[in-house]
Amino acid sequence: MVRKPLAVLFAIMGAILLLGIACGGSDEADPNATATPAPPNTVAPEDRPDEPTLAPTAVPPTAAPVEPGGAANLVVDVSGDALEFNLGSMSAAAGSDVSVTFNNSSSVNSHNWALVEAGTKDAVAADGTAAGPGNHWLPVDDSRVLAFTTVLGPGGSETINFTAPGAGTYQFVCTFPGHNFTMFGDFTVN
Template identity: 55%
Template sequence: MAHETERDVHHPTFKQYLLIAMILFAITIVEFLLIWDRVGIQDDLGATKIPLLVGLSVVKFYIVIMFYMHLRFDNKLFTRIFLGGLFLAFLVGLALLGLFTAMNGDQRSYALDRAIPYDEHAETQKVAEATTAETEKPPVAAGPVAITVGAKGDELAFDTDSLTADSGAEVTITFTNPSTVNTHNLVIVEAGTKDAVATDGTAAGPANNWVPPGDSRVIVNTILIGPGESGEVTFTAPAPGAYQFVCTFPGHNFTMFGNFVVN
């Protein structure tokens, strides 16, 4: 077993192991000294300290795998297998970071655009149910008004064909999509323009929620609401008159629309 004996000869001695342990301790102390004056302070540490801290931990990582896990003295195949896994782990990390930061730009604004206020949501829905379920009459109050609209199951239709509001009132429309397959939006447009807006929306693409950006015919629109999701949009009801609400998802506008009347 010459191979085994040879390996044992190269194994570090007690003193060497102790030295390695002390080096690891020393690095940890240096790391701590680098940041200890910032404890309890909100800070991003600056551009010099972060690479330094990452570098020091890489050194520690290296020392442990090379000496404590004796990769330095062992067969190279073990090193390759381990570093292979580590490399793949880095790829996974980069892919995730890329997915969330590069492709959507700023993930904060992305999240905020799609955020649904959780607490208020339940209340507005209750109020809205009480108002619409009984009469479907225009709300009397000129103050903030809550309206709930849903898609009709998996059909390409809204569950109501008429909505009303008082001009100048602050209206919050909560749109729920109970469908298991279809994605919808809710766009309020000037009377008689629903199909033209939908055609232009198709050209604008899903990145614009299938709504032509900056179009004067569009009063307000929700973002795309996926199956089982809901979203809301708040706006000031426009001048009295006739308007339409429509889903501009390509093809839906022919059956999925209704009248929006402002008194």
């Protein structure tokens, strides 16, 4: 009686073989085993380059608008009753028609405004003191002085006009005795 055990053995082997084929097939057919391709052209937000967060800022107008080859209308005042101009620098284009309006808003002090060659403000003021109040505290017919207002009492105002000199840095100063040490600034000609 040998056939029956063999038949059983074959049956078992066949079952194992079928099971193996079935398992192998199931691996290939499993939909969960297939990787889902990423949608094309999709970039995660964190991978995007930083976008500019600052809005374009408007360029503030300069305190002293200069029209190239044209005219510059400049206004300068004092800082209250302090011995200071309210501007530390002024500018104009070379050869342009410059208008300077000096408003002396001080309630107690008299001042003038003079445009002088670079580095000469103190020497010009010293000579101006010698020239006296009748000459607006300025030396007369002095080549270092390029333009000037008269001495203005408190609340006074004066507008002067002149042609801007050649490009370079000049000084503006009040030559009232003693004021030149704190009342001055750079006048730049472009």
